[in-house]
Amino acid sequence: xxxxxxxxxxxxxxDHLYAPSVYPCACGAPLAPPLLRAAPPEPITxxxxxxxxxxxRCQACGRxxxxxxxxxxxxxxxxxxIPVRPVSSPVPATPGSASTRPSQAPQPQSSPSPQxxxxxxxxxxxxxxxxxxxxxxxHIPPPxxxxxxxxxxxxxxxxTARDAVTAAALYLQWLGFRDIIRPEVRPSSGIDLRGPGxxxxxxxxxxxxxxxxxxxxxxxxxxxxxxxxxxxxAGYANDARARADALxxxxxxxxxxxxxxxxxxxxxxxxxxxx
Numbered sequence: 179x180x181x182x183x184x185x186x187x188x189x190x191x192x193d194h195l196y197a198p199s200v201y202p203c204a205c206g207a208p209l210a211p212p213l214l215r216a217a218p219p220e221p222i223t224x225x226x227x228x229x230x231x232x233x234x235r236c237q238a239c240g241r242x243x244x245x246x247x248x249x250x251x252x253x254x255x256x257x258x259x260i261p262v263r264p265v266s267s268p269v270p271a272t273p274g275s276a277s278t279r280p281s282q283a284p285q286p287q288s289s290p291s292p293q294x295x296x297x298x299x300x301x302x303x304x305x306x307x308x309x310x311x312x313x314x315x316x317h318i319p320p321p322x323x324x325x326x327x328x329x330x331x332x333x334x335x336x337x338t339a340r341d342a343v344t345a346a347a348l349y350l351q352w353l354g355f356r357d358i359i360r361p362e363v364r365p366s367s368g369i370d371l372r373g374p375g376x377x378x379x380x381x382x383x384x385x386x387x388x389x390x391x392x393x394x395x396x397x398x399x400x401x402x403x404x405x406x407x408x409x410x411x412a413g414y415a416n417d418a419r420a421r422a423d424a425l426x427x428x429x430x431x432x433x434x435x436x437x438x439x440x441x442x443x444x445x446x447x448x449x450x451x452x453x
Contacts, residue, residue, distance in 0.1 A: 333436030354453030
């Protein structure tokens with residue numbers, strides 16, 4: 179079972195129960211970065227691609243590899259980096275240990291997928307179902323708006339800004355939007371994705387999205403009678419979050435696993451109702 183830690187946000191003082199995502203190792207064993215409980219989380223104010231990866235060793239086969247740094251998006255807009263225990267020296271194999279029995283390692287088909295081990299605030303859980311433990315407001319759309327369950331979303335790992343746009347496009351398709359177009363060169367309007375009745379912006383920068391970013395997206399959607407959706411890697415400024423709530427624009431935070439997380443009520447409702 180994946181370990182969980184209590185994460186305290188230094189910005190808004192909220193507490194969150196966090197569990198890291200689990201991925202299959204090359205040997206097939208489920209693997210998650212081991213969390214360092216004694217260290218406090220750090221707000222992410224500046225991103226570098228190298229700092230967003232950690233080394234993790236598989237206890238089943240001893241393999242070391244790079245994994246996404248665990249992160250938690252707080253509803254206040256702060257993105258927190260969760261400390262991970264550093265890899266120590268390998269433990270010598272003993273008869274009967276896991277390292278001497280590779281044939282008994284879990285097979286790939288039985289290992290949990292990223293979606294099955296998401297943290298309590300995962301977008302793949304019904305909105306508000308774990309809001310008490312996750313610290314998110316219980317933005318629960320009326321039951322009459324609920325639709326049939328979708329299959330689990332399959333994220334793509336984000337390593338570049340282009341990957342972030344790809345992950346957002348896949349997520350919008352999972353929500354039910356069709357014929358999404360992604361321009362080869364980002365237009366001056368900042369609109370990264372378009373589709374019938376849809377405009378979406380993806381901000382892969384290291385700064386929180388601003389009020390101007392949100393308003394420009396809304397104006398683009400208004401001019402084409404399209405719904406507007408915003409994705410950000412670094413969260414949102416307080417005034418940008420407030421304006422998006424007032425305009426009904428869904429806001430999502432993306433981590434390096436490629437799994438968007440809703441941060442306001444319009445985003446929660448969009449997940450529930452779909453396109």
